[in-house]
Amino acid sequence: MIDTEATPRELKPTRLAAIDIGTNSIRCIVVEVDQQGHFRVLDDEKAMVRLGEGLTNTGFISEPARDRAIDALQRMTKISLGLGAEIAAVVATSAVRKALNRNQFLRSVKTATGLEIDVIPGTEEAELASLSVHHNFAMEQQRYGMADIGGGSVEIVIATGRHTETIISLELGAVFLTEKFLHSDPLEPAELKQLRKYIRKKLKKAGIGEGLPVSCLIGSGGTMTNIGSMVMAMRGEQYESVHRYEVLHSEIIHLLSMLCRKRHKERLQIPGLNPQRADIILAGMILTDELMRRCRTNQLRINGQGIREGLILQAMQKRGLISASEQPRDWRNSILEFASSCRFDKLHSLQVNQLAQKILPAVIPEHHRNQRHAELLEAAALLHDIGYFISYDRHHKHSYHLIRHANLFGFTPREREIIANLARYHRKGKPKKNHDNFAALAPEDQKLVREIGGILRLADGLDRRRNGQVTDIICQRQGHTVALTLLGQGDLSVESYGAQSKGDLFEAAFGVKLSVTTRETA
Structure with missing residues (x-):
């Protein structure tokens, strides 16, 4: 007879899910982790719910936006559990942070989905984005910048290698800036001038751009990936993804000049631009332009992962699946x-x-x-x-x-x-x-x-x-x-x-x- 108790059982891979509730979109990533601490993505679901729609003017998350968010979260929960994953983290960022009806929103989500949402500060968002950057880019012995542009805020990190010099969160998200400054179609030069002036003032006050120039800016979030896609289309290139794609500042300026002259319906036809971002892309691109000017860099490198991957890496660290002081990748x-x-x-x-x-x-x-x-x-x-x-x-x-x-x-x-x-x-x-x-x-x-x-x-x-x-x-x-x-x-x-x-x-x-x-x- 075979001694079944003595037969070693194959360890079942760990499956983890993380949900990032942003101002513009909600993302859910599901991964499978092996015994060596590597993971592969099983699912990456995205829903453009515009949770922060109208928030700048009213201070409240609207009922339609709440309902869109709950619908997306219910779907993502079913996907995660269906794949046998533990939902390791559910975080909310700028929109929920500043909403006057924040607690009511959190209760509604808990009732409808069972999810407990952790509302994290902007500096923690930046740290999560940093985790993703270190996992995807070899940045040893370089001084560089990181920027994660969301709908409500931008998280900025200036670092040398793994040493963080500056970490800051500013209320300069693409949705927030659009609702605050950009109202005409096509855009009036005075609106654009006022927007730039506001961004420059905020970046200068935060000390962004002080010290030596950075070698490059590493960008994540929908604005950044759309910049990468548009430049790729402009160059006539067809790569599998924009992850780690490199863009020149001059190309962003050229695109921005062209987009500013177009009406909204014309921007919908721009190759590489997600039509759902046509109304907010200009604010995000102007912010990117100003960041590169302040940091005095000519290169933007696209990180197609960002905060949701940072959540997975953080969850793996907490479970001892990888070291919190992970060695630089080679x-x-x-x-x-x-x-x-x-x-x-x-x-x-x-x-x-x-x-x-x-x-x-x-x-x-x-x-x-x-x-x-x-x-x-x-x-x-x-x-x-x-x-x-x-x-x-x-x-x-x-x-x-x-x-x-x-x-x-x-x-x-x-x-x-x-x-x-x-x-x-x-x-x-x-x-x-x-x-x-x-x-x-x-x-x-x-x-x-x-x-x-x-x-x-x-x-x-x-x-x-x-x-x-x-x-x-x-x-x-x-x-x-x-x-x-x-x-x-x-x-x-x-x-x-x-x-x-x-x-x-x-x-x-x-x-x-x-x-x-x-x-x-x-």
Whole structure:
């Protein structure tokens, strides 16, 4: 007989839900946490309830807004419980904080849904946003700003690495500012001028922009994600999401100038703009513009997660699922974790990267490359074969899709797309303009994929037997020839053949002829 008591039981993954009740929208995120303290999102529900509608003028949450909120919260509760999740946190922010009928609203929600709402101060909102930033961005040894723009308030943090210098909450939300200042359609210049003057006064009084400039502003909330989407559309780019997308201040100014001239119904047609935000986007964008001016930065980085993810991370800390003093994340470890989850051949991937990194400086001069080129090549080398996880056939295409949809820490959507394309072309056909994935890249990125992809493809051929037979290489460019000497013990004919057969993209990208010789080492 089998002793069932002695059979170890598989630990059931922990599922947690968090609900963020904002002035403009309510968000509910449901995640599953593994034993290593990593989580994956099972559901991310959003409802634009406009809880703060009219609050600026009346001081009260209206009955229609309350009813919309209760309807959304009932739905979110059912989704969370249906997925077997513990509702770990339900927080309300600016609108509920300042509403004169706050207690009545809280009682109504408790009666209708059973949810106990924690009304948190703005500084705690900022701390939650900070948790999300540290989880998603590598910001060590940088001075940077964070801004989470909600409907009723903006939470601002200035930090250096993990040391927080300033943390503040200001009543400068997109809904609040719109209701207070913007009433005409199209907008009157006097209204815009008055709005800017008000924002500048509040930011200056709060000390925002004092001290040294920041390297970038990391923004979360609906205003920020919509800015990212509009700029992406303006550039003609099509990435999987705006999370970690990078936007220039000049692009925001250009968009803002165009939007200010349009009527509301015309703004509804702007590519990338959520029509439900067409009436409040201008206030949020002007605030973003002024924040970047005060902080003297030209770069906005989009955090597509924000407070709701911060709630999940906080709940995990409280339950001992992750350390409260979590070490800074590293892009390389993140790549290796993802590759391991796809059961990659680690020794082969490390060997391909080692050989590829030897070739890179020999064919791309120092003044034409930077450290990021080497990191993109390394990420692609480690991930190029993960498509085996699906099947051997067409595994290069499977690798492309797995990478494209992955959340690669430390890489922007553009860089993730480049890495996916590098993996796509490590075997079989070379990049062609009629390939949708390649055609979508900017011309300079197409050149990068050809060149770095050619190096990766060649390096993969150099480990044809997947046994690390080549212990070192000597790579020298001599005019229109690249001489490659393979060093190793024993017969290297298979590796030489692999280089010759997979050197086609390399030769085409660099306009050279590949010459391969072997040398046996003692």
